[in-house]
Amino acid sequence: MQLGVLGLGRMGRIVADRSMAAGHDVVAFDVAEEAVADAADAGAEPADSISDLADRLDGDKRIWLMVPAGEPVDAALAELEAHLGSRDVVIDGGNSRFQDSVRRAESCPAAYLDCGTSGGPASAEEGFSLMVGGPEWAYEAMVPVFDAVATGPAGHDRMGAAGSGHYVKMVHNGVEYALMQAYGEGFELLADGRYDLDLEAVARTWNNGAVIRSWLLELCEEAFREEGTNLGTVADRVEGGSTGTWTVQEALEQEVPLPLIYTALAERFGSRSEGRFSRRLANRLRYGFGRHEVARND
Numbered sequence: 290m291q292l293g294v295l296g297l298g299r300m301g302r303i304v305a306d307r308s309m310a311a312g313h314d315v316v317a318f319d320v321a322e323e324a325v326a327d328a329a330d331a332g333a334e335p336a337d338s339i340s341d342l343a344d345r346l347d348g349d350k351r352i353w354l355m356v357p358a359g360e361p362v363d364a365a366l367a368e369l370e371a372h373l374g375s376r377d378v379v380i381d382g383g384n385s386r387f388q389d390s391v392r393r394a395e396s397c398p399a400a401y402l403d404c405g406t407s408g409g410p411a412s413a414e415e416g417f418s419l420m421v422g423g424p425e426w427a428y429e430a431m432v433p434v435f436d437a438v439a440t441g442p443a444g445h446d447r448m449g450a451a452g453s454g455h456y457v458k459m460v461h462n463g464v465e466y467a468l469m470q471a472y473g474e475g476f477e478l479l480a481d482g483r484y485d486l487d488l489e490a491v492a493r494t495w496n497n498g499a500v501i502r503s504w505l506l507e508l509c510e511e512a513f514r515e516e517g518t519n520l521g522t523v524a525d526r527v528e529g530g531s532t533g534t535w536t537v538q539e540a541l542e543q544e545v546p547l548p549l550i551y552t553a554l555a556e557r558f559g560s561r562s563e564g565r566f567s568r569r570l571a572n573r574l575r576y577g578f579g580r581h582e583v584a585r586n587d
């Protein structure tokens with residue numbers, strides 16, 4: 290199959306490389322010229338604009354977007370629109386908000402597949418897990434490419450109607466936040482608790498047969514190995530948070546309780562504040578009601 294890949298960063302390049310390795314022909318474009326040149330060195334046909342990419346695709350067009358979520362997706366679709374018809378298929382493999390994907394599916398002249406992608410850059414060798422939403426015929430048409438980009442046929446499936454792929458990926462990310470929080474709390478108690486422990490050894494032991502073994506726990510083991518058991522100079526600050534925020538917003542709308550995921554998100558936001566106002570106020574209020582001594586910064 291001939292596939293246009295738009296966006297050749299950490300993830301899009303893997304889509305292109307795995308597709309080519311499976312025998313598909315890739316036409317590649319990125320706003321960064323070096324990324325296009327690198328993909329061309331790897332065997333892709335380079336395009337010098339989004340319109341050029343569309344023009345280079347013969348017959349029914351199959352295009353995979355792997356650009357940052359939000360405005361870049363709308364900008365790419367606006368430029369593609371004039372080149373698309375109802376037999377064409379556009380896949381958005383990024384972390385788009387599911388409501389945006391529903392809107393885009395309604396307005397895109399082509400069949401639109403929203404594809405949640407999990408595994409990250411580490412999946413270059415093994416392939417991704419793909420959660421796809423949108424029309425069944427379009428999903429079926431793209432199965433040869435999904436087989437190549439995912440871990441194989443079991444690594445992708447159609448979740449349901451438009452938006453469902455990104456909805457499932459949103460919830461996946463919420464679960465990711467809670468798992469990271471749980472591992473973090475467990476290792477914090479081990480680090481500050483009553484035994485002098487080698488946390489890499491703990492993680493390695495857990496990863497070999499324990500109930501809580503997982504890829505995230507393997508990444509904990511790697512972090513302790515590379516940074517040291519006290520995590521060295523790694524800062525007490527966690528960035529990101531958009532997909533977790535959407536998960537919590539959706540849970541509130543659906544009245545589904547997600548205390549663990551909310552707590553993990555709140556911890557992430559709290560990590561970005563130098564001195565938490567709520568803690569400072571609690572400190573001062575204890576003086577107000579109990580004349581307890583106020584701890585003060587020098």
Ligand SMILES: NC(=O)C1=CN([C@@H]2O[C@H](COP(=O)(O)OP(=O)(O)OC[C@H]3O[C@@H](n4cnc5c(N)ncnc54)[C@H](O)[C@@H]3O)[C@@H](O)[C@H]2O)C=CC1
Nearest residue numbers: 296297298299300319320321355356357358361383384409
């Ligand atoms: N990095 C990760 O672990 C994961 C990322 N994602 C999602 O995949 C998408 C891509 O992520 P990454 O590859 O990590 O980002 P990245 O920043 O490495 O790559 C994005 C690429 O898109 C290009 N780009 C931006 N606007 C463009 C446009 N209008 N036309 C053509 N190219 C354009 C950039 O030049 C860049 O090369 C995002 O939505 C991200 O949230 C999803 C799962 C995991």
Ligand SMILES: O=C(CO)[C@H](O)[C@H](O)COP(=O)(O)O
Nearest residue numbers: 384462528529530531532533
């Ligand atoms: O989707 C992912 C993992 O599954 C990506 O790594 C994503 O960039 C994580 O972003 P955030 O930390 O803001 O949720």
